[in-house]
Amino acid sequence: MIDVVNLEKHFGGENVLNGINTTIHKGDVVCVIGPSGSGKSTFLRCLNMLEKPTGGKIIFEGDDLMDKRVDLNAHRQKMGMVFQQFNLFPHMTIMENLTVAPLLLKKFDKGRAQEKALELLDRVGLADRANDYPSQLSGGQQQRVAICRALCMEPDVMLFDEPTSALDPEMVGEVLDVMKELAKAGMTMVVVTHEMGFAREVSNRVLFLDGGVIAEEGTPDAIFNHPQCERLQSFLAKVL
Amino acid sequence: MSFFEKFYQIFVEKGYYTLMLDGFKSTLIITVGALAIGLVIGTIIAVIKYFGDDSKPMRPLVWLCDLYTTVVRGIPVVVLLLIFFFVIFASSKNGIAIATLTFGINSGAYMAELVRSGLNAVNAGQMEAGRSLGLSKLQTMRKIILPQAIRYILPAIFNELIALLKETSVAGYVAVVDLTRAGTLVRNNTYNAVVPLTLVAVVYLVLVVLLTRLLRLLERRMSTDDRRRKS
Protein backbone atom coordinates (compact mmCIF):
# COMPACT_ATOMS: atom_id res chain seq x y z
CA MET A 1 0.00 0.00 0.00
CA ILE A 2 2.79 2.43 0.94
CA ASP A 3 6.33 1.87 -0.22
CA VAL A 4 8.92 4.08 1.40
CA VAL A 5 12.14 4.10 -0.59
CA ASN A 6 15.29 5.79 0.68
CA LEU A 7 13.30 8.55 2.31
CA GLU A 8 15.40 11.55 3.31
CA LYS A 9 14.50 14.79 4.97
CA HIS A 10 16.84 17.65 5.82
CA PHE A 11 15.85 20.84 7.61
CA GLY A 12 18.48 23.36 6.59
CA GLY A 13 21.70 21.64 7.57
CA GLU A 14 20.06 19.14 9.92
CA ASN A 15 19.60 15.60 8.58
CA VAL A 16 16.45 14.32 10.26
CA LEU A 17 15.71 11.30 8.06
CA ASN A 18 18.65 9.51 6.46
CA GLY A 19 17.29 6.89 4.11
CA ILE A 20 14.26 5.07 5.40
CA ASN A 21 13.07 1.94 3.60
CA THR A 22 9.92 0.08 4.53
CA THR A 23 6.63 -1.13 3.17
CA ILE A 24 3.22 -0.76 4.75
CA HIS A 25 0.88 -3.53 3.58
CA LYS A 26 -2.88 -3.48 3.57
CA GLY A 27 -4.17 -4.43 7.02
CA ASP A 28 -0.85 -3.68 8.73
CA VAL A 29 -0.80 -2.01 12.09
CA VAL A 30 2.68 -0.56 12.27
CA CYS A 31 3.88 1.17 15.40
CA VAL A 32 6.79 3.58 15.20
CA ILE A 33 8.81 4.00 18.38
CA GLY A 34 12.06 5.73 19.20
CA PRO A 35 13.66 8.42 21.32
CA SER A 36 12.53 12.03 21.17
CA GLY A 37 13.94 13.83 18.15
CA SER A 38 14.64 10.62 16.25
CA GLY A 39 12.39 11.76 13.40
CA LYS A 40 9.20 9.77 14.08
CA SER A 41 6.84 12.69 13.46
CA THR A 42 8.81 13.80 10.44
CA PHE A 43 8.62 10.28 9.00
CA LEU A 44 4.85 10.11 9.50
CA ARG A 45 4.27 13.58 8.08
CA CYS A 46 6.32 12.68 5.02
CA LEU A 47 3.93 9.80 4.31
CA ASN A 48 1.12 12.21 3.43
CA MET A 49 3.51 14.95 2.30
CA LEU A 50 2.65 17.43 5.02
CA GLU A 51 6.42 17.52 5.13
CA LYS A 52 8.09 17.50 1.70
CA PRO A 53 10.86 14.89 1.66
CA THR A 54 14.20 16.08 0.32
CA GLY A 55 15.02 12.71 -1.18
CA GLY A 56 13.66 9.24 -1.93
CA LYS A 57 10.20 8.06 -2.85
CA ILE A 58 6.82 7.59 -1.22
CA ILE A 59 4.80 5.23 -3.39
CA PHE A 60 1.15 5.15 -2.32
CA GLU A 61 -1.22 2.82 -4.15
CA GLY A 62 1.08 2.79 -7.15
CA ASP A 63 1.74 6.54 -7.43
CA ASP A 64 4.94 8.29 -6.40
CA LEU A 65 3.78 11.18 -4.24
CA MET A 66 7.02 13.04 -4.97
CA ASP A 67 6.00 13.25 -8.62
CA LYS A 68 4.81 16.79 -9.30
CA ARG A 69 2.05 15.48 -11.58
CA VAL A 70 0.20 13.39 -9.00
CA ASP A 71 -2.85 14.93 -7.38
CA LEU A 72 -1.75 15.12 -3.74
CA ASN A 73 -5.14 16.22 -2.49
CA ALA A 74 -6.80 13.18 -4.02
CA HIS A 75 -4.26 10.90 -2.34
CA ARG A 76 -4.54 12.64 1.00
CA GLN A 77 -8.27 11.86 0.99
CA LYS A 78 -7.23 8.24 1.26
CA MET A 79 -4.83 8.85 4.17
CA GLY A 80 -6.47 9.95 7.38
CA MET A 81 -4.33 11.69 9.96
CA VAL A 82 -4.75 12.13 13.69
CA PHE A 83 -2.63 14.75 15.44
CA GLN A 84 -1.19 14.95 18.92
CA GLN A 85 -3.05 18.25 19.48
CA PHE A 86 -6.33 17.02 17.89
CA ASN A 87 -6.55 20.11 15.64
CA LEU A 88 -10.32 20.05 15.53
CA PHE A 89 -11.90 23.09 13.87
CA PRO A 90 -13.00 25.23 16.85
CA HIS A 91 -15.53 27.35 14.93
CA MET A 92 -17.51 24.31 13.80
CA THR A 93 -19.74 21.89 15.64
CA ILE A 94 -18.64 18.28 15.91
CA MET A 95 -21.03 17.40 13.08
CA GLU A 96 -19.55 20.14 10.88
CA ASN A 97 -16.04 19.01 11.76
CA LEU A 98 -16.84 15.57 10.44
CA THR A 99 -18.74 16.60 7.33
CA VAL A 100 -16.86 19.65 6.07
CA ALA A 101 -14.33 17.68 4.03
CA PRO A 102 -16.71 15.03 2.59
CA LEU A 103 -19.13 17.78 1.53
CA LEU A 104 -16.51 20.11 0.04
CA LEU A 105 -14.90 17.25 -1.82
CA LYS A 106 -18.29 15.97 -2.94
CA LYS A 107 -17.68 12.55 -1.51
CA PHE A 108 -21.22 12.33 -0.10
CA ASP A 109 -24.35 14.44 -0.29
CA LYS A 110 -25.39 16.17 2.91
CA GLY A 111 -27.81 13.52 4.11
CA ARG A 112 -25.38 10.67 3.59
CA ALA A 113 -22.49 12.61 5.15
CA GLN A 114 -24.46 13.33 8.32
CA GLU A 115 -25.64 9.77 8.50
CA LYS A 116 -22.07 8.55 8.15
CA ALA A 117 -20.87 11.06 10.77
CA LEU A 118 -23.50 9.94 13.28
CA GLU A 119 -22.61 6.31 12.62
CA LEU A 120 -18.95 7.02 13.40
CA LEU A 121 -19.73 9.16 16.44
CA ASP A 122 -21.96 6.39 17.71
CA ARG A 123 -19.09 3.95 17.38
CA VAL A 124 -16.97 6.09 19.71
CA GLY A 125 -19.90 6.84 22.03
CA LEU A 126 -20.28 10.52 21.17
CA ALA A 127 -23.37 10.62 18.97
CA ASP A 128 -25.15 12.83 21.49
CA ARG A 129 -22.43 15.50 21.22
CA ALA A 130 -22.84 16.11 17.49
CA ASN A 131 -24.09 19.67 17.95
CA ASP A 132 -21.53 20.70 20.55
CA TYR A 133 -18.36 22.63 19.82
CA PRO A 134 -14.95 21.00 20.28
CA SER A 135 -14.07 23.15 23.30
CA GLN A 136 -17.08 21.74 25.15
CA LEU A 137 -15.47 18.28 25.00
CA SER A 138 -12.70 16.76 27.09
CA GLY A 139 -9.35 16.01 25.49
CA GLY A 140 -10.13 12.32 25.14
CA GLN A 141 -13.48 13.07 23.55
CA GLN A 142 -11.88 15.56 21.18
CA GLN A 143 -9.34 13.02 20.06
CA ARG A 144 -12.06 10.44 19.45
CA VAL A 145 -13.87 13.05 17.35
CA ALA A 146 -10.64 13.73 15.46
CA ILE A 147 -10.39 10.02 14.65
CA CYS A 148 -13.99 10.09 13.37
CA ARG A 149 -13.25 13.17 11.29
CA ALA A 150 -10.45 11.32 9.51
CA LEU A 151 -12.58 8.17 9.13
CA CYS A 152 -15.42 10.14 7.58
CA MET A 153 -13.39 10.34 4.37
CA GLU A 154 -13.23 6.52 4.34
CA PRO A 155 -9.42 6.46 4.09
CA ASP A 156 -7.40 3.38 3.15
CA VAL A 157 -4.82 4.09 5.83
CA MET A 158 -4.78 6.03 9.08
CA LEU A 159 -1.72 7.89 10.36
CA PHE A 160 -1.48 8.65 14.08
CA ASP A 161 1.13 10.98 15.57
CA GLU A 162 1.26 10.34 19.30
CA PRO A 163 -2.52 10.51 19.60
CA THR A 164 -2.51 10.13 23.39
CA SER A 165 0.51 12.22 24.41
CA ALA A 166 -1.49 15.41 25.01
CA LEU A 167 -4.11 13.64 27.11
CA ASP A 168 -4.58 13.40 30.85
CA PRO A 169 -3.69 9.85 31.91
CA GLU A 170 -7.28 8.88 32.68
CA MET A 171 -8.30 9.65 29.09
CA VAL A 172 -5.59 7.67 27.33
CA GLY A 173 -7.51 4.42 27.60
CA GLU A 174 -10.65 5.58 25.84
CA VAL A 175 -8.67 6.72 22.81
CA LEU A 176 -6.53 3.60 22.68
CA ASP A 177 -9.71 1.52 22.85
CA VAL A 178 -11.07 3.25 19.77
CA MET A 179 -7.79 2.60 17.97
CA LYS A 180 -7.86 -1.06 18.98
CA GLU A 181 -11.39 -1.38 17.59
CA LEU A 182 -10.21 0.20 14.39
CA ALA A 183 -7.28 -2.21 14.11
CA LYS A 184 -9.59 -5.14 14.76
CA ALA A 185 -11.87 -3.93 11.97
CA GLY A 186 -8.93 -4.31 9.60
CA MET A 187 -7.87 -0.69 9.13
CA THR A 188 -4.31 -0.15 7.94
CA MET A 189 -2.61 1.99 10.56
CA VAL A 190 0.74 3.67 11.14
CA VAL A 191 1.02 4.80 14.74
CA VAL A 192 3.79 6.87 16.26
CA THR A 193 3.47 6.18 19.96
CA HIS A 194 5.07 6.06 23.36
CA GLU A 195 2.42 3.56 24.49
CA MET A 196 4.50 0.40 24.47
CA GLY A 197 1.57 -1.64 25.78
CA PHE A 198 -0.48 -0.65 22.73
CA ALA A 199 2.40 -1.41 20.37
CA ARG A 200 2.93 -4.81 21.95
CA GLU A 201 -0.74 -5.76 21.97
CA VAL A 202 -2.15 -4.31 18.76
CA SER A 203 0.58 -3.91 16.16
CA ASN A 204 1.86 -6.64 13.87
CA ARG A 205 5.11 -4.78 13.23
CA VAL A 206 7.20 -2.28 15.13
CA LEU A 207 9.74 0.15 13.66
CA PHE A 208 12.40 1.48 15.98
CA LEU A 209 13.63 4.80 14.65
CA ASP A 210 16.91 6.21 15.83
CA GLY A 211 19.09 8.87 14.25
CA GLY A 212 16.80 9.16 11.25
CA VAL A 213 17.01 5.51 10.20
CA ILE A 214 15.09 2.37 11.07
CA ALA A 215 17.56 0.90 13.53
CA GLU A 216 15.48 -2.21 14.06
CA GLU A 217 12.24 -3.61 12.75
CA GLY A 218 10.20 -6.67 13.60
CA THR A 219 7.19 -8.22 15.27
CA PRO A 220 6.28 -6.84 18.69
CA ASP A 221 7.57 -10.07 20.19
CA ALA A 222 10.93 -9.72 18.47
CA ILE A 223 11.27 -6.03 19.29
CA PHE A 224 10.17 -6.13 22.92
CA ASN A 225 11.34 -9.58 23.99
CA HIS A 226 14.43 -10.10 21.85
CA PRO A 227 15.83 -6.69 20.94
CA GLN A 228 19.03 -7.04 18.92
CA CYS A 229 20.71 -3.66 18.67
CA GLU A 230 22.09 -1.96 21.70
CA ARG A 231 20.27 1.35 21.08
CA LEU A 232 16.93 -0.44 21.19
CA GLN A 233 17.90 -2.32 24.32
CA SER A 234 18.82 0.85 26.16
CA PHE A 235 15.73 2.65 24.81
CA LEU A 236 13.47 -0.12 26.08
CA ALA A 237 15.24 -0.19 29.40
CA LYS A 238 14.32 3.46 29.81
CA VAL A 239 10.67 3.32 28.74
CA LEU A 240 9.50 -0.04 30.02
CA MET B 1 -33.24 84.04 16.74
CA SER B 2 -32.27 81.09 18.87
CA PHE B 3 -30.31 78.12 17.56
CA PHE B 4 -33.40 75.96 17.39
CA GLU B 5 -35.50 78.56 15.61
CA LYS B 6 -32.70 78.96 13.09
CA PHE B 7 -32.43 75.20 12.80
CA TYR B 8 -36.15 74.93 12.08
CA GLN B 9 -36.05 77.75 9.59
CA ILE B 10 -33.13 76.36 7.59
CA PHE B 11 -33.93 72.69 7.50
CA VAL B 12 -37.72 72.63 7.59
CA GLU B 13 -39.04 75.91 6.21
CA LYS B 14 -36.37 76.30 3.56
CA GLY B 15 -36.37 72.55 2.97
CA TYR B 16 -32.61 71.95 3.26
CA TYR B 17 -33.27 68.72 5.10
CA THR B 18 -33.50 66.92 1.75
CA LEU B 19 -29.99 68.04 0.87
CA MET B 20 -28.71 66.86 4.24
CA LEU B 21 -30.48 63.53 3.84
CA ASP B 22 -28.95 63.04 0.41
CA GLY B 23 -25.54 63.85 1.83
CA PHE B 24 -26.10 61.43 4.69
CA LYS B 25 -27.09 58.73 2.23
CA SER B 26 -23.99 59.32 0.09
CA THR B 27 -21.75 59.13 3.15
CA LEU B 28 -23.28 55.80 4.15
CA ILE B 29 -23.02 54.37 0.63
CA ILE B 30 -19.38 55.41 0.28
CA THR B 31 -18.46 54.11 3.73
CA VAL B 32 -20.15 50.73 3.44
CA GLY B 33 -19.05 50.25 -0.17
CA ALA B 34 -15.47 51.16 0.66
CA LEU B 35 -15.47 48.78 3.62
CA ALA B 36 -16.64 45.93 1.38
CA ILE B 37 -14.07 46.72 -1.31
CA GLY B 38 -11.35 47.15 1.31
CA LEU B 39 -12.19 43.83 2.95
CA VAL B 40 -12.10 41.98 -0.36
CA ILE B 41 -8.81 43.57 -1.45
CA GLY B 42 -7.30 43.16 2.00
CA THR B 43 -8.29 39.51 2.18
CA ILE B 44 -6.93 38.74 -1.28
CA ILE B 45 -3.60 40.40 -0.47
CA ALA B 46 -3.38 38.72 2.93
CA VAL B 47 -4.06 35.30 1.42
CA ILE B 48 -1.52 35.83 -1.37
CA LYS B 49 1.11 36.80 1.18
CA TYR B 50 0.16 33.89 3.45
CA PHE B 51 0.79 31.38 0.69
CA GLY B 52 3.46 33.41 -1.09
CA ASP B 53 5.90 33.08 1.79
CA ASP B 54 6.95 29.58 0.75
CA SER B 55 6.00 29.41 -2.90
CA LYS B 56 8.39 30.60 -5.59
CA PRO B 57 5.84 30.93 -8.42
CA MET B 58 3.89 33.42 -6.32
CA ARG B 59 6.81 35.81 -5.80
CA PRO B 60 5.70 38.27 -8.54
CA LEU B 61 2.23 38.42 -7.04
CA VAL B 62 3.64 39.08 -3.59
CA TRP B 63 5.81 41.79 -5.08
CA LEU B 64 2.77 43.40 -6.71
CA CYS B 65 0.89 43.35 -3.41
CA ASP B 66 3.82 45.00 -1.64
CA LEU B 67 3.95 47.64 -4.33
CA TYR B 68 0.24 48.29 -3.92
CA THR B 69 0.36 48.68 -0.16
CA THR B 70 3.47 50.85 -0.28
CA VAL B 71 2.03 53.20 -2.89
CA VAL B 72 -1.41 53.48 -1.33
CA ARG B 73 -0.07 53.99 2.17
CA GLY B 74 2.35 56.62 0.95
CA ILE B 75 -0.23 58.88 -0.66
CA PRO B 76 -2.75 60.96 1.32
CA VAL B 77 -6.24 59.74 0.58
CA VAL B 78 -7.33 63.18 -0.65
CA VAL B 79 -4.58 63.17 -3.25
CA LEU B 80 -5.56 59.65 -4.23
CA LEU B 81 -9.15 60.82 -4.60
CA LEU B 82 -8.14 63.76 -6.80
CA ILE B 83 -6.02 61.50 -9.00
CA PHE B 84 -8.86 59.03 -9.44
CA PHE B 85 -11.42 61.70 -10.18
CA PHE B 86 -9.44 64.07 -12.39
CA VAL B 87 -6.97 61.70 -14.03
CA ILE B 88 -7.86 58.02 -14.09
CA PHE B 89 -11.62 58.37 -14.34
CA ALA B 90 -11.65 61.90 -15.76
CA SER B 91 -14.35 60.98 -18.25
CA SER B 92 -16.75 59.68 -15.61
CA LYS B 93 -18.82 62.03 -13.54
CA ASN B 94 -20.08 59.44 -11.09
CA GLY B 95 -18.38 60.92 -8.07
CA ILE B 96 -19.91 58.57 -5.55
CA ALA B 97 -18.69 55.47 -7.38
CA ILE B 98 -15.22 56.92 -7.77
CA ALA B 99 -15.08 57.97 -4.13
CA THR B 100 -16.26 54.54 -3.00
CA LEU B 101 -13.60 52.86 -5.12
CA THR B 102 -10.87 55.22 -3.91
CA PHE B 103 -11.66 54.78 -0.23
CA GLY B 104 -12.00 51.06 -0.80
CA ILE B 105 -8.60 50.82 -2.45
CA ASN B 106 -7.11 52.95 0.28
CA SER B 107 -8.69 50.89 3.03
CA GLY B 108 -7.62 47.65 1.34
CA ALA B 109 -3.97 48.49 1.94
CA TYR B 110 -4.59 48.74 5.68
CA MET B 111 -7.06 45.88 5.80
CA ALA B 112 -4.40 43.60 4.25
CA GLU B 113 -2.20 43.91 7.35
CA LEU B 114 -5.21 43.38 9.58
CA VAL B 115 -6.38 40.22 7.86
CA ARG B 116 -2.81 38.94 7.76
CA SER B 117 -2.45 39.32 11.50
CA GLY B 118 -5.71 37.39 11.83
CA LEU B 119 -4.48 34.59 9.58
CA ASN B 120 -1.24 34.33 11.53
CA ALA B 121 -3.17 34.10 14.78
CA VAL B 122 -4.79 30.86 13.62
CA ASN B 123 -2.89 27.80 14.80
CA ALA B 124 -0.73 26.21 12.09
CA GLY B 125 -2.27 22.84 12.95
CA GLN B 126 -5.55 24.01 11.43
CA MET B 127 -4.06 24.23 7.96
CA GLU B 128 -2.41 20.84 8.41
CA ALA B 129 -5.66 19.28 9.56
CA GLY B 130 -7.47 20.65 6.53
CA ARG B 131 -4.78 19.52 4.12
CA SER B 132 -4.59 16.07 5.72
CA LEU B 133 -8.28 15.58 4.87
CA GLY B 134 -7.53 16.24 1.21
CA LEU B 135 -8.78 19.82 1.10
CA SER B 136 -6.80 22.14 -1.15
CA LYS B 137 -4.97 25.17 0.22
CA LEU B 138 -7.74 27.47 -0.93
CA GLN B 139 -10.54 25.28 0.39
CA THR B 140 -8.83 25.10 3.77
CA MET B 141 -8.29 28.84 3.70
CA ARG B 142 -11.91 29.58 2.89
CA LYS B 143 -13.60 27.14 5.24
CA ILE B 144 -11.14 26.69 8.09
CA ILE B 145 -8.62 29.52 8.39
CA LEU B 146 -10.46 32.67 7.25
CA PRO B 147 -13.58 32.22 9.41
CA GLN B 148 -11.35 31.94 12.48
CA ALA B 149 -9.14 34.84 11.39
CA ILE B 150 -12.13 37.13 10.84
CA ARG B 151 -13.38 36.41 14.34
CA TYR B 152 -10.03 37.45 15.77
CA ILE B 153 -9.98 40.75 13.88
CA LEU B 154 -13.65 41.70 14.02
CA PRO B 155 -13.05 44.46 16.58
CA ALA B 156 -10.24 45.89 14.45
CA ILE B 157 -12.47 45.80 11.37
CA PHE B 158 -15.03 47.84 13.27
CA ASN B 159 -12.40 50.40 14.16
CA GLU B 160 -11.46 50.58 10.50
CA LEU B 161 -15.12 51.15 9.66
CA ILE B 162 -15.30 54.04 12.11
CA ALA B 163 -12.12 55.59 10.74
CA LEU B 164 -13.45 55.12 7.23
CA LEU B 165 -16.71 56.87 8.06
CA LYS B 166 -14.87 59.96 9.23
CA GLU B 167 -12.33 59.76 6.42
CA THR B 168 -15.05 59.97 3.75
CA SER B 169 -15.75 63.55 4.83
CA VAL B 170 -13.16 64.65 2.27
CA ALA B 171 -15.23 63.24 -0.59
CA GLY B 172 -16.50 66.76 -1.24
CA TYR B 173 -13.15 67.53 -2.89
CA VAL B 174 -14.41 65.80 -6.01
CA ALA B 175 -17.90 67.24 -6.22
CA VAL B 176 -19.53 64.46 -4.25
CA VAL B 177 -22.28 65.78 -2.00
CA ASP B 178 -21.65 63.75 1.12
CA LEU B 179 -22.75 64.74 4.60
CA THR B 180 -19.92 67.22 5.08
CA ARG B 181 -20.30 68.74 1.65
CA ALA B 182 -24.06 69.07 2.18
CA GLY B 183 -23.34 71.02 5.33
CA THR B 184 -21.00 73.29 3.41
CA LEU B 185 -23.61 73.93 0.74
CA VAL B 186 -26.20 74.84 3.36
CA ARG B 187 -23.66 77.14 4.99
CA ASN B 188 -22.94 78.90 1.71
CA ASN B 189 -26.60 79.30 0.83
CA THR B 190 -27.85 80.49 4.21
CA TYR B 191 -24.81 82.44 5.44
CA ASN B 192 -25.12 80.49 8.67
CA ALA B 193 -22.20 78.33 9.80
CA VAL B 194 -23.17 77.25 13.29
CA VAL B 195 -26.36 75.39 12.52
CA PRO B 196 -25.33 73.19 9.57
CA LEU B 197 -21.89 72.42 10.99
CA THR B 198 -23.36 71.46 14.34
CA LEU B 199 -25.77 69.12 12.65
CA VAL B 200 -23.03 67.54 10.56
CA ALA B 201 -20.81 67.04 13.60
CA VAL B 202 -23.62 65.57 15.67
CA VAL B 203 -24.60 63.11 12.93
CA TYR B 204 -21.02 61.81 12.65
CA LEU B 205 -20.76 61.62 16.40
CA VAL B 206 -23.99 59.68 16.77
CA LEU B 207 -22.99 57.26 14.02
CA VAL B 208 -19.62 56.62 15.63
CA VAL B 209 -21.18 56.14 19.06
CA LEU B 210 -23.71 53.70 17.62
CA LEU B 211 -21.02 51.73 15.84
CA THR B 212 -18.93 51.60 18.99
CA ARG B 213 -21.93 50.33 20.92
CA LEU B 214 -22.50 47.67 18.29
CA LEU B 215 -18.87 46.64 18.55
CA ARG B 216 -19.11 46.26 22.34
CA LEU B 217 -22.24 44.19 21.92
CA LEU B 218 -20.55 41.98 19.39
CA GLU B 219 -17.47 41.57 21.55
CA ARG B 220 -19.64 40.63 24.50
CA ARG B 221 -21.54 38.09 22.43
CA MET B 222 -18.34 36.61 21.10
CA SER B 223 -16.90 36.22 24.58
CA THR B 224 -20.06 34.57 25.92
CA ASP B 225 -20.00 32.37 22.84
CA ASP B 226 -16.47 31.40 23.72
CA ARG B 227 -17.39 30.81 27.31
CA ARG B 228 -20.27 28.62 26.22
CA ARG B 229 -17.94 26.73 23.92
CA LYS B 230 -15.32 26.34 26.61
CA SER B 231 -17.57 25.45 29.52
Ligand SMILES: Nc1ncnc2c1ncn2[C@@H]1O[C@H](COP(=O)(O)OP(=O)(O)OP(=O)(O)O)[C@@H](O)[C@H]1O
Ligand atom coordinates in the same frame (compact mmCIF):
# COMPACT_ATOMS: atom_id res chain seq x y z
N1 LIG C 1 9.93 22.27 10.73
C1 LIG C 1 11.14 21.94 11.23
N2 LIG C 1 12.19 22.76 11.04
C2 LIG C 1 13.41 22.45 11.51
N3 LIG C 1 13.68 21.34 12.21
C3 LIG C 1 12.68 20.49 12.46
C4 LIG C 1 11.35 20.74 11.98
N4 LIG C 1 10.56 19.71 12.35
C5 LIG C 1 11.36 18.87 13.04
N5 LIG C 1 12.63 19.31 13.11
C6 LIG C 1 13.75 18.63 13.75
O1 LIG C 1 13.77 17.31 13.33
C7 LIG C 1 14.14 16.45 14.38
C8 LIG C 1 13.14 15.31 14.48
O2 LIG C 1 11.89 15.83 14.83
P1 LIG C 1 10.62 14.93 14.99
O3 LIG C 1 9.52 15.83 15.42
O4 LIG C 1 10.40 14.15 13.75
O5 LIG C 1 11.04 13.97 16.17
P2 LIG C 1 10.16 12.93 16.95
O6 LIG C 1 10.82 11.63 16.83
O7 LIG C 1 8.74 13.02 16.51
O8 LIG C 1 10.28 13.45 18.44
P3 LIG C 1 9.19 13.49 19.59
O9 LIG C 1 9.15 12.13 20.21
O10 LIG C 1 9.73 14.52 20.54
O11 LIG C 1 7.89 13.91 18.99
C9 LIG C 1 14.22 17.29 15.64
O12 LIG C 1 15.57 17.50 15.95
C10 LIG C 1 13.58 18.58 15.25
O13 LIG C 1 14.24 19.66 15.87
Ligand SMILES: [Mg+2]
Ligand atom coordinates in the same frame (compact mmCIF):
# COMPACT_ATOMS: atom_id res chain seq x y z
MG1 LIG D 1 6.89 13.73 17.36
